[in-house]
Amino acid sequence: MRHGPAHTVTIVSLSILLGxxxxxxxAQATFNMDLLEKxxxxxxxxxxxxxxxxxxxxxxxxxxxxxxxxxxxxxxTVTFRQxxxxxxxxxxxxxxxxxxxxxxxxxxxxxxxxxxSCPELNALLPGSTVNFDFAHQRLVxxxxxxxxxxxxxxxxxxxxxxxxxxxxxxxxxxSGASQRTREGSTERDNYLMLKSGVNVxxxxxRASNSLTANSDDKPQWTTSGAWLERDLTRWxxxxxxxxTFTSGDVFDAVQFxxxxxxxxxxxxxxxxxxxxxTIRGIARTNAQVTVRQNGYVLYQTYxxxxxxxxxxxxxxxxxxxxxxxxxxxxxxxxxxxxxxASVTSMQREGSLKYNLVAGRYHSDDASQRxxxxxxxxxxxxxxxxxxxxxxxxxxxxx
Numbered sequence: 001m002r003h004g005p006a007h008t009v010t011i012v013s014l015s016i017l018l019g020x021x022x023x024x025x026x027a028q029a030t031f032n033m034d035l036l037e038k039x040x041x042x043x044x045x046x047x048x049x050x051x052x053x054x055x056x057x058x059x060x061x062x063x064x065x066x067x068x069x070x071x072x073x074x075x076x077t078v079t080f081r082q083x084x085x086x087x088x089x090x091x092x093x094x095x096x097x098x099x100x101x102x103x104x105x106x107x108x109x110x111x112x113x114x115x116x117s118c119p120e121l122n123a124l125l126p127g128s129t130v131n132f133d134f135a136h137q138r139l140v141x142x143x144x145x146x147x148x149x150x151x152x153x154x155x156x157x158x159x160x161x162x163x164x165x166x167x168x169x170x171x172x173x174x175s176g177a178s179q180r181t182r183e184g185s186t187e188r189d190n191y192l193m194l195k196s197g198v199n200v201x202x203x204x205x206r207a208s209n210s211l212t213a214n215s216d217d218k219p220q221w222t223t224s225g226a227w228l229e230r231d232l233t234r235w236x237x238x239x240x241x242x243x244t245f246t247s248g249d250v251f252d253a254v255q256f257x258x259x260x261x262x263x264x265x266x267x268x269x270x271x272x273x274x275x276x277x278t279i280r281g282i283a284r285t286n287a288q289v290t291v292r293q294n295g296y297v298l299y300q301t302y303x304x305x306x307x308x309x310x311x312x313x314x315x316x317x318x319x320x321x322x323x324x325x326x327x328x329x330x331x332x333x334x335x336x337x338x339x340x341a342s343v344t345s346m347q348r349e350g351s352l353k354y355n356l357v358a359g360r361y362h363s364d365d366a367s368q369r370x371x372x373x374x375x376x377x378x379x380x381x382x383x384x385x386x387x388x389x390x391x392x393x394x395x396x397x398x
Contacts (some may be wrong), residue, residue: 056134058082063132063139067100068148068304078139080132081118088132090139091118097125100141103149127306144306146280152312155269158233163202170196189214202230231264238264243362247355249345250376250390258359258372263352274315275346277322277384279338282307285329292323293340311349315342345388347380354378361394371395 058081065073080088092100097107102125110124121128127144176190192211197204207226213219227242240260245253247262265273279291283303289310291299299313313322322338347353358373376390 056088058088061134061137063137066138066140068142072100076139079118083120088134089118089120090130090132092121100143101148102143103147106147129305142304142306144308145283145303146307146309150309150311152269153271155271158267161233163231164199166200168196168198170194187215204229231267232261233267236264236267238262244357246357246374247376249353249355249378250388251374251392255362256357256359256372257362258357260355260357260359262355262357265353269312271312271314272348272351275342275348275380276313276315277338277340278349278382279310279313279322279324280307281324281326281336283326283328284332287329288327290325290327291338292325294318294320298322339384341384345378346384346386347378347388349380349382351380352378 058079060077060079062075062077064071065076065078079091081091083089094107098104106125111119121130121141125143125147127147129142131140132138133140171194173193174191176188178186178188180186190211190213194209194211195207196209197206199205205226205228208224210222210224211219212222225243227240227244229238229240231238238261240262241258243255243257244260245255246260247253281289283289283305285305287303287305289299289301289303289308290297291310291313293316298316299310301310319341322340324336324338326334328334355374355376357375359371360369361372363369371394373393374390376388378386378388380386
């Protein structure tokens with residue numbers, strides 16, 4: 001019984017200690033105005049804002065600028081204003097957002113992107129977040145992957161392409177035979193095929209010729225085709241003048257002599273050739289996205305919080321739905337199925353394939369070479385929808 005009071009005092013003392021520490025943890029920092037030297041000649045300065053959380057004054061600050069975990073500028077001067085909640089929000093110019101990697105098409109449609117009203121980032125780019133660490137002068141931004149400029153896998157920027165050197169090339173194939181008849185005469189047959197070309201800058205001249213010679217007839221020189229072509233990298237197309245063929249995507253392919261302007265799949269990266277569906281989803285945190293088909297992993301990437309788009313899947317010959325798994329940073333895994341089926345004429349979402357030709361139909365019969373014009377278009381849309389069609393015009397020989 002003599003130990004009861006001591007035990008009670010210990011409990012009360014411990015309670016007072018914990019309560020006092022809790023009060024210290026929740027106390028707000030205050031700025032002691034008396035520490036400043038007063039000067040009657042200077043105007044009074046309101047320092048009460050420093051007693052508040054995020055109470056720094058608006059203005060221009062040099063910051064370390066990070067977007068989606070990547071430091072774009074270690075010392076960038078950014079102007080900040082105070083929003084309705086008393087927090088500093090950055091005033092970023094359109095060129096700043098383009099530098100950050102925002103898709104120009106998305107930025108052009110964002111409300112107030114070109115105005116000087118300094119809208120908040122989340123209003124311009126839904127799903128984006130901004131965190132300004134004033135103590136460390138660090139501006140951290142996260143922007144959903146769907147709003148960023150996306151470069152397809154194995155894509156090489158056209159600025160790095162090279163037209164090659166000026167050169168002459170020629171491939172040939174020769175076959176010949178000689179036989180002696182019963183009468184003692186000798187018969188010879190010779191055939192020579194040449195495929196030659198000249199490259200000068202962006203232009204390429206090609207010709208296909210053959211020479212046939214035998215003992216009975218005079219040598220015959222034949223030109224089966226000659227054409228001049230060049231790439232139009234800005235349009236990812238090819239311009240051809242001379243003997244060539246139509247594309248055969250919508251109508252049957254025919255040979256003609258004239259001019260052709262057509263899209264070129266050779267300028268596309270492998271991840272953009274053929275058909276593959278576009279996968280869309282939403283990540284709650286920084287997440288890992290894995291795409292499987294028939295149990296095999298086709299694609300894996302990491303995305304920032306918000307909406308994401310996957311549009312650079314390699315085309316596959318096998319059929320079967322795509323299984324998509326989104327693994328959040330806290331371990332949660334969400335799965336959904338992307339239907340997948342393809343036919344030859346299907347195009348990727350947003351892709352455009354075209355062929356415009358004008359000239360004269362090529363025929364061995366010179367009297368059957370009418371003038372012709374042809375246009376074919378193939379356009380890929382969302383939800384695995386492809387529209388295609390064409391026009392043909394044929395005229396009589398004048």
